[in-house]
Amino acid sequence: MRKTHTREVSVAGAIAALALLLAVAAPGYFSAENLSDLFLANLPVLLVALGMTLVVVTREIDISVGSTFAVCGVAAGILSKSGLPVWLAGAAACLVGAAVGSLNGALVAYVGIPSIVVTLATMTALRDGLRWATDGAWVQDLPRSFQWLGLTQGEFPLVAAAVTAVLTAAFAWGLRYLAAGRAIYATGSNPGAARLAGLNTSAVKGMVFTVLGTLTGLAAMLNAVRFNQIPSNAGIGLEMKVIAAVVVGGASVGGGTGSVAGTVLGVVLLAAIGPALTFLGVSAYWERAIQGGIILLAIAADRLRHSADRHIVGAGAGARA
Numbered sequence: 001m002r003k004t005h006t007r008e009v010s011v012a013g014a015i016a017a018l019a020l021l022l023a024v025a026a027p028g029y030f031s032a033e034n035l036s037d038l039f040l041a042n043l044p045v046l047l048v049a050l051g052m053t054l055v056v057v058t059r060e061i062d063i064s065v066g067s068t069f070a071v072c073g074v075a076a077g078i079l080s081k082s083g084l085p086v087w088l089a090g091a092a093a094c095l096v097g098a099a100v101g102s103l104n105g106a107l108v109a110y111v112g113i114p115s116i117v118v119t120l121a122t123m124t125a126l127r128d129g130l131r132w133a134t135d136g137a138w139v140q141d142l143p144r145s146f147q148w149l150g151l152t153q154g155e156f157p158l159v160a161a162a163v164t165a166v167l168t169a170a171f172a173w174g175l176r177y178l179a180a181g182r183a184i185y186a187t188g189s190n191p192g193a194a195r196l197a198g199l200n201t202s203a204v205k206g207m208v209f210t211v212l213g214t215l216t217g218l219a220a221m222l223n224a225v226r227f228n229q230i231p232s233n234a235g236i237g238l239e240m241k242v243i244a245a246v247v248v249g250g251a252s253v254g255g256g257t258g259s260v261a262g263t264v265l266g267v268v269l270l271a272a273i274g275p276a277l278t279f280l281g282v283s284a285y286w287e288r289a290i291q292g293g294i295i296l297l298a299i300a301a302d303r304l305r306h307s308a309d310r311h312i313v314g315a316g317a318g319a320r321a
Contacts, residue, residue, distance in 0.1 A: 007250030007301070011265040014294075018272060026279035034275070036157050040226060042271040043160055044069065044219035044235075046264065049242045050171050051101075051212030053263045055115075056246050058188040058205050059255025060108060064119040065216050065242060067126035068100045069235030072220035074130060077139035077230040080146045086225075089146070093224075094217035100126070101213020105206035123239070130232055139230040149225050160222055167215075172260035184208060188255030244291065245270050248298045270294070 022029040048065050055062050076093040080086055100122065107118045148156040175181035186194040187204045194201050224230045249266030251258030274287040 007298070008259065008262045008265055011249060011262065011269055015265065015269050015272070018269075018276060022276055022279060026276075029276065029279045038271060038275060039161065040157060042267060043164065044223045044238065045241050045245060045271065046164060046267045047167070047215050047219040047222070048212070048238065049245045049263050049267055050167060050260065051208070051215040052242045052246050053171075053249075053251055053258050053260060054175075054184055054208040055212050056188075056243075056251045056253065057184050057255060057258040058208055059191070060115040060205060060208070061243065061253075062101075062104060062115065062119045062209065062212055063239045063243070064100070064104065064122035064126065065212065066235035066238035067123045067130070068097055068213060068216045069220045069223075069238055070232060071100070071126050071130050072097045072217040073224040073230050073234050074134065074139055074232055076221050076224055077142055077146070080143055081139065081141065086143075086146050086149055090149075090218070090221040093221040094214050097213040097215070097217025097220070098210050099213070101210040101216070102206065104213070105209030108209065109202040109205040134232040136232055138232055140228075142228060142230070147225055147228060156225070163222075168260060168264060175260060180204075180207075185256055188257075190256070241270065244295050248294055250298075253299070 028034070048069070052062065052065070072093040075096050076089045079092050080089040084092070104115070104118050104122055107113050108115045144150075149159070151159060175184065183194070183199050183204050186197070186199055187201045191201050220234070223234070245266035246258065246263050247253065247266070248270060249259070249262030249264070251262065270291055273290055274284060277284055277287055277290075
């Protein structure tokens, strides 16, 4: 079995074990209503995690997605209230997200500022700027056509699931088969070698940040239409959920490793823990502790794997010498 699939199999096994436990102890967990609520609640995490996977694979990070999410959602609501059709408001939310992502990408790729510094600044500026612009008020009195995208409450989850499935499949296929996907892996694995091979690593990094911003805007829109008002403080903690899912799914913080399938499994596992504890009668206060333990195990496993790889490479070089 290839090392890239080892983490995916481990996470899938953990999900299967949890599902078996719930099937025996709390079969109500698998009711259609509960599964639908779980999907809709974690849809933003999954969409943003798709873009974050690309960023992490290139050896970068973006902790501003929570603030970007809030700005995009408020922008979509205000534009819809002004009379813009709901699909145009959604497109505008994606464009706002893409603009933020492009700014982050440009500062990281072309100015050379570390991504953690850039996105920390963006996170703070966007969050405080939105608080100042709205005075903390929520966007209310949204048009009826805005909620559920004008669909019924039963139709919307099906449409959202279809959009998510198409995007997930497209990203998985693109990372594996397209030249752009290979460029992303090459940029994260060995930037110097990638540049010598003729890749524009700066353009690659700029692209992945822009894609992440666009997906954040889409996630904000699909989340906002579920409610009759949009909070200006939305997205708090989103960045940690997304990064945790990507890392648990097998993406290496050192770059060059990660997959869409692993990210999806990471989202599913971390999303399932909280509701599972409730159904099993365990205090919800354990949720973060368990999630933290899973994340630590994932990072530790990643470090051990890299140490083993370096040992093997060093041993091979010594044997050739």
